Amino acid sequence: MQRRVSPAFYVVAILYSLVSLVPFVWSIYTSFKPTAGVYDTWVPLSKLTLQSYKYLLTSPQVSFMQWLLNSVIVAVIVTIGNLIVNTLAGYAFARFRFPAKGPLFMVFLAVMMIPGQVVLVPMYILLAHLGWINTYQGLTIPFLMSPFMIFLTRQFFLGMPNELEEAAKVDGLGPWGIFFKIFLPLSRPLIATQTIFTFQGNWNSFLWTSLLESSQNMYTLPVGLNNLYGQYNAYWNQVLAGVLLLTIPMIIIFFIFQRQFVQGISTSGIK
Amino acid sequence: MKRQRPQTRNRFDQAMAGYLFLLPAIVSLCVFLIGPIFYALYISFFHFSFLDPQNKQFIGVRNYIHLFADPLFLRALWNTTLYAIVVVPVQTAIALFLALIVNNLKGRTFFRIVYYLPTVTSTVATSLMFMFIFEPQGLVNNFLKLFGIHGPNYFNSPTFALPSIMAIAIWSSVGQYMIIYLAGLQDLPAEVYEAAALDGATGWRLLRYITLPLLKRTTFLNVVLSLIGTFQVFDQMDVISQGTGGPLNSTLSVVLDLFNQAMSQNMGYASAIGFVLFVIILLLTFIQKFFFERNDEAGV
Numbered sequence: 403m404q405r406r407v408s409p410a411f412y413v414v415a416i417l418y419s420l421v422s423l424v425p426f427v428w429s430i431y432t433s434f435k436p437t438a439g440v441y442d443t444w445v446p447l448s449k450l451t452l453q454s455y456k457y458l459l460t461s462p463q464v465s466f467m468q469w470l471l472n473s474v475i476v477a478v479i480v481t482i483g484n485l486i487v488n489t490l491a492g493y494a495f496a497r498f499r500f501p502a503k504g505p506l507f508m509v510f511l512a513v514m515m516i517p518g519q520v521v522l523v524p525m526y527i528l529l530a531h532l533g534w535i536n537t538y539q540g541l542t543i544p545f546l547m548s549p550f551m552i553f554l555t556r557q558f559f560l561g562m563p564n565e566l567e568e569a570a571k572v573d574g575l576g577p578w579g580i581f582f583k584i585f586l587p588l589s590r591p592l593i594a595t596q597t598i599f600t601f602q603g604n605w606n607s608f609l610w611t612s613l614l615e616s617s618q619n620m621y622t623l624p625v626g627l628n629n630l631y632g633q634y635n636a637y638w639n640q641v642l643a644g645v646l647l648l649t650i651p652m653i654i655i656f657f658i659f660q661r662q663f664v665q666g667i668s669t670s671g672i673k
Numbered sequence: 674m675k676r677q678r679p680q681t682r683n684r685f686d687q688a689m690a691g692y693l694f695l696l697p698a699i700v701s702l703c704v705f706l707i708g709p710i711f712y713a714l715y716i717s718f719f720h721f722s723f724l725d726p727q728n729k730q731f732i733g734v735r736n737y738i739h740l741f742a743d744p745l746f747l748r749a750l751w752n753t754t755l756y757a758i759v760v761v762p763v764q765t766a767i768a769l770f771l772a773l774i775v776n777n778l779k780g781r782t783f784f785r786i787v788y789y790l791p792t793v794t795s796t797v798a799t800s801l802m803f804m805f806i807f808e809p810q811g812l813v814n815n816f817l818k819l820f821g822i823h824g825p826n827y828f829n830s831p832t833f834a835l836p837s838i839m840a841i842a843i844w845s846s847v848g849q850y851m852i853i854y855l856a857g858l859q860d861l862p863a864e865v866y867e868a869a870a871l872d873g874a875t876g877w878r879l880l881r882y883i884t885l886p887l888l889k890r891t892t893f894l895n896v897v898l899s900l901i902g903t904f905q906v907f908d909q910m911d912v913i914s915q916g917t918g919g920p921l922n923s924t925l926s927v928v929l930d931l932f933n934q935a936m937s938q939n940m941g942y943a944s945a946i947g948f949v950l951f952v953i954i955l956l957l958t959f960i961q962k963f964f965f966e967r968n969d970e971a972g973v
Contacts, residue, residue, distance in 0.1 A: 425802050510702065519907075577691075606794075
């Protein structure tokens with residue numbers, strides 16, 4: 403399907419790149435403006451300053467570093483937990499025979515259809531009873547499993563050849579050995595996709611985190627920033643500096659894993 | 674008999690391993706999803722305040738009936754529907770258009786990354802970025818001024834607030850659907866195109882009669898994912914209106930209403946909203962499926 407491409411295609415593609423990028427560029431530019439010049443369209447390069455970043459990262463009035471730390475802790479725990487829980491479950495559905503496998507899998511599929519907001523109220527009540535509001539437990543433990551990722555994992559392991567398993571059996575490996583020594587080392591693309599999706603989802607999570615965090619010290623970055631905007635909405639340079647500090651880690655991860663990221667999206671697309 | 678023993682042993686081992694591998698997922702499923710779903714259903718039949726659960730009052734389906742007489746909920750439902758009706762087709766169309774364009778270009782990876790960046794960015798971040806861009810004296814209005822247009826105060830205007838949020842949503846999700854389309858395009862069989870080319874089909878006709886029909890499954894997936902996503906919209910509405918759904922409830926979404934009802938201790942009522950949302954999403958998915966499958970049979 404290689405054919406000559408009209409230059410008009412390039413023009414359109416580049417124009418849309420601008421649409422995609424300008425909001426970021428404008429936010430970066432604004433975050434370096436001094437407070438007095440935030441609304442000036444053009445501030446000369448010599449007037450640009452790091453003041454809003456310094457303020458965010460050091461001012462005792464904003465616990466930005468604490469929010470960042472909370473975000474990292476929560477996202478890392480949830481990601482690792484999901485990797486373990488989902489991979490084990492997906493593997494069991496793909497590769498083991500046991501009674502009630504079909505019905506159990508149907509339950510996971512059915513739950514996938516239910517929007518998470520349905521359990522917003524009971525989850526809040528449950529976590530309040532456990533005393534987990536404003537705790538790391540509350541922000542992590544309920545989110546360690548994802549039916550969708552189990553589904554994805556199952557598809558991945560179903561696609562692997564049976565010969566692999568038979569060869570391992572001949573070599574005298576049991577079910578655990580086959581998983582840990584044969585299949586797990588081969589599932590790097592699956593691990594990468596899951597890591598990226600889960601990390602991204604959690605890093606950007608807002609509905610649940612704003613429900614479960616009411617004390618400043620337990621805010622994750624999105625909740626903290628929303629609050630920062632609510633309090634100092636004239637200080638756009640600070641708010642946008644915060645926005646960029648929230649965005650940059652995700653963009654770095656995206657660049658590192660870009661290939662798997664896009665593949666992950668595509669494979670999950672071909673259901 | 675001796676040969677059977679290792680086999681049953683093996684089968685038992687497999688079953689045990691299977692259950693053990695599933696154990697964490699099942700515990701989590703029961704405690705944090707299935708249990709809460711049933712509890713949500715249960716309290717949706719009660720007048721239930723979290724402050725005072727002892728005094729919960731069984732009211733049958735009154736929460737559900739009340740929903741459809743509640744101007745706030747109806748407004749939220751209307752806003753969300755409108756939001757979906759605009760966002761889903763526009764976003765799907767732009768995504769398809771960009772995928773078709775970018776598919777044959779050199780530097781495809783570059784465009785793919787650039788278009789995908791907004792999707793990676795948190796909705797809170799994109800909302801805040803655009804709130805500044807849509808300020809009365811912001812970038813958009815300064816640009817419009819070049820053409821002598823006096824732009825509105827977007828997020829304080831009941832007319833412009835929701836459309837502005839729609840624009841942000843489209844901007845931030847086009848990349849995701851474009852990637853799925855690109856994957857679909859890559860899967861199209863080359864032979865079909867060769868045959869069509871022999872028959873003299875080119876350009877527009879190729880697109881209309883070959884590419885679009887072959888992409889139907891991809892389109893179905895995109896539309897369903899997009900519909901499910903749009904009906905669950907919350908983040909943008911909450912950040913931009915600071916939780917109020919204003920101005921004049923023009924940006925109140927179903928989930929924002931649910932959230933606010935739960936926060937104001939109307940737990941049973943909030944649960945009922947959750948189930949109505951669930952039914953809507955389920956219905957839309959079935960309708961979509963029916964629609965696409967019927968077209969399949971008709972060979973359109």
